[in-house]
Amino acid sequence: MRQRSLIAVLVVLAAVAGLVLIRLSGRVQDREEAEVRQCVREVLPYVEQAAGKKLKHIPELKVGSRKEIEAVLAEEFARDYESSRLHLSPGEIRRRSSYWAKQFARAAAGLYLRSTKKLVVLPQNILALMQKTHVGKEHYHAVLKLIVAHELTHALQGQEGIQKRYDHLTTAQEKQVIGSMLIEGYAEFTTGRVAEAMHIPEVKAMLDTMQKNSLAIDQRYGGQAAISRRIVEEQLMLAQRFFSWHYANGGSPRLWQVMANPPASALMFYHPETYSPKAQSSVDRSSVLKGMENRFGSGPWNVITYGLDVIGLTAAAKEVMPDRADQLMTGIIDEPYLAAQSGRATVVIRLYVMKSKAYAPLVAAFSRKGFRKQFVPTDKSIPVTGPVESDIRIPGFDYVGRETLVVGTGSQRSWKRHYEFTRDNDMVMVFAEGVRLTDQQAASIAREVLTRLKGIESR
Numbered sequence: 323m324r325q326r327s328l329i330a331v332l333v334v335l336a337a338v339a340g341l342v343l344i345r346l347s348g349r350v351q352d353r354e355e356a357e358v359r360q361c362v363r364e365v366l367p368y369v370e371q372a373a374g375k376k377l378k379h380i381p382e383l384k385v386g387s388r389k390e391i392e393a394v395l396a397e398e399f400a401r402d403y404e405s406s407r408l409h410l411s412p413g414e415i416r417r418r419s420s421y422w423a424k425q426f427a428r429a430a431a432g433l434y435l436r437s438t439k440k441l442v443v444l445p446q447n448i449l450a451l452m453q454k455t456h457v458g459k460e461h462y463h464a465v466l467k468l469i470v471a472h473e474l475t476h477a478l479q480g481q482e483g484i485q486k487r488y489d490h491l492t493t494a495q496e497k498q499v500i501g502s503m504l505i506e507g508y509a510e511f512t513t514g515r516v517a518e519a520m521h522i523p524e525v526k527a528m529l530d531t532m533q534k535n536s537l538a539i540d541q542r543y544g545g546q547a548a549i550s551r552r553i554v555e556e557q558l559m560l561a562q563r564f565f566s567w568h569y570a571n572g573g574s575p576r577l578w579q580v581m582a583n584p585p586a587s588a589l590m591f592y593h594p595e596t597y598s599p600k601a602q603s604s605v606d607r608s609s610v611l612k613g614m615e616n617r618f619g620s621g622p623w624n625v626i627t628y629g630l631d632v633i634g635l636t637a638a639a640k641e642v643m644p645d646r647a648d649q650l651m652t653g654i655i656d657e658p659y660l661a662a663q664s665g666r667a668t669v670v671i672r673l674y675v676m677k678s679k680a681y682a683p684l685v686a687a688f689s690r691k692g693f694r695k696q697f698v699p700t701d702k703s704i705p706v707t708g709p710v711e712s713d714i715r716i717p718g719f720d721y722v723g724r725e726t727l728v729v730g731t732g733s734q735r736s737w738k739r740h741y742e743f744t745r746d747n748d749m750v751m752v753f754a755e756g757v758r759l760t761d762q763q764a765a766s767i768a769r770e771v772l773t774r775l776k777g778i779e780s781r
C-alpha cells in the first residue's frame with residue numbers, strides 16, 4: 323500500500339529476509355480476479371464522489387500470487403530505473419529492481435503502478451495480514467473494497483499528474499517525505515471517506531491496524547521495526563489531519579490544489595493553517611555535509627543529504643526516549659544528515675545543532691540509545707559482541723563517545739561503529755557499517771563538519 327520510493331530511506335534500514343512462496347491454482351486465481359473486478363465496479367463511484375474527479379481509464383488488473391506479482395513488479399521497477407535520472411548500470415538496475423520487487427511482493431496488499439497503469443492486488447498478503455491482526459475471514463470482501471479504493475485513489479492521482487510533480491525532487495529527502503506524505507495521506511483520507519459513505523467505517527479501522535502490522539518487518543530487529551513503524555504512523559496521522567483541515571476549509575478542489583503545490587516544509591503538516599508552497603528563508607545546514615563521503619574510502623557512493631526531518635526525529639524520539647522526547651525536541655534546532663551507501667558499506671553523518679550545550683548529554687544519550695535500538699538484534703539467536711562503549715579523549719572536542727558492535731558470524735558478520743563528537747552547542751554523530759574507521763578519521767570528519775558549520779553560520 324505504501325508508495326514505493328526509488329531511494330531507500332537510510333535512517334532506518336528495514337532489511338527483510340525469507341520469502342514464503344505459495345502457489346495458487348489457476349482456477350482460484352480466476353475467481354479472485356473476478357472478485358477484484360467486481361470490487362472495482364462497486365467502489366469506483368464512491369472514490370470518484372469523494373475525490374470530486376472522474377477516472378478516465380480503468381487500470382489493468384493484476385491479481386496473483388507473490389511469485390507472479392514479483393515478476394510483474396521487477397519488470398516495472400526496471401523500466402522506472404531505466405527512465406530515472408539515476409544513471410545506473412544494467413546490473414545495478416537488475417539488482418535493485420529485483421530487490422524491491424521481492425520486498426513489495428512479500429508485503430504489499432495492493433499497489434498501483436503508475437507507469438503502466440496497473441492495479442495490483444495480492445490476496446495472499448491480504449489474508450496473511452488479516453490473520454496477523456485477528457481480522458476474521460468474513461471481512462475479506464469489505465477489506466478488499468477499501469484496498470481497491472486506496473489504489474484507485476492513486477490511479478486518480480496518476481491521472482492528474484500528481485506523483486510526476488515530485489519525481490524531480492527525489493534527491494531532496496525532505497521533499498521526498500513531503501511527496502509521499504501527500505500521496506499516501508490523501509489516499510488514506512479518501513479511503514476513510516469512502517468507508518463512511520459505504521457505511522463500513524469499522525473496516526477502515528481494521529485496515530489501519532493491518533497497515534501498522536506490515537508483513538515486511540524483520541523479526542530479528544524488533545527495535546528497528548518499531549522505529550520505522552512509528553515514523554510511518556506519525557507521517558500518516560499528520561498527513562490525514564492536514565487533509566482533513568484543508569477539506570474543511572475548501573473541500574476537494576483545495577486538496578488537489580495542495581497536492582499540485584506541495585507545502586515547502588514538512589513542519590507545515592503540524593500546522594495546516596501555515597501551509598504555503600513557497601519556501602521560507604532558512605539556513606541550509608545540510609550543505610556542510612556535502613562530499614564528506616569521500617573521506618570513507620573509494621565509492622562510488624549513493625548519497626542522500628537531508629535537512630531537519632522534524633517528523634522522523636519526533637517519531638524516533640518518542641520510540642527511543644518516550645519520557646524525554648519533548649525535552650529532546652526542544653533542545654534540537656537542526657539536524658541535517660548525510661547517508662551514503664556503497665555495496666555493503668553504509669555511512670551516516672548527522673549534525674545536531676543544539677539550543678545550548680546543556681542539551682549535549684541528552685542528545686548524546688538519544689543517539690546512543692537509537693544506535694542500540696536499531697542495530698542490536700532482538701532475536702537472541704544472532705551472536706552479538708558489544709556494544710562496547712568507550713569515552714575517548716581527542717583534543718578539540720568537549721566530549722567524544724564511541725560504541726562498537728559486531729553482529730552475526732561468518733559471511734553475515736557485520737561491524738558497526740558509532741561516534742558522538744561534541745563541541746559547544748554542536749554534536750556530530752558518525753556511523754559506519756561495513757567500512758572500518760579509525761578514531762582519527764572519524765575525528766577529522768567531525769572537525770571538518772564543525773569548521774564548515776562555523777563558516778555558514780558566520781556569514
Ligand SMILES: [Zn+2]
Pocket residue numbers: 323324325472476505506509
Ligand atoms: Zn498507497
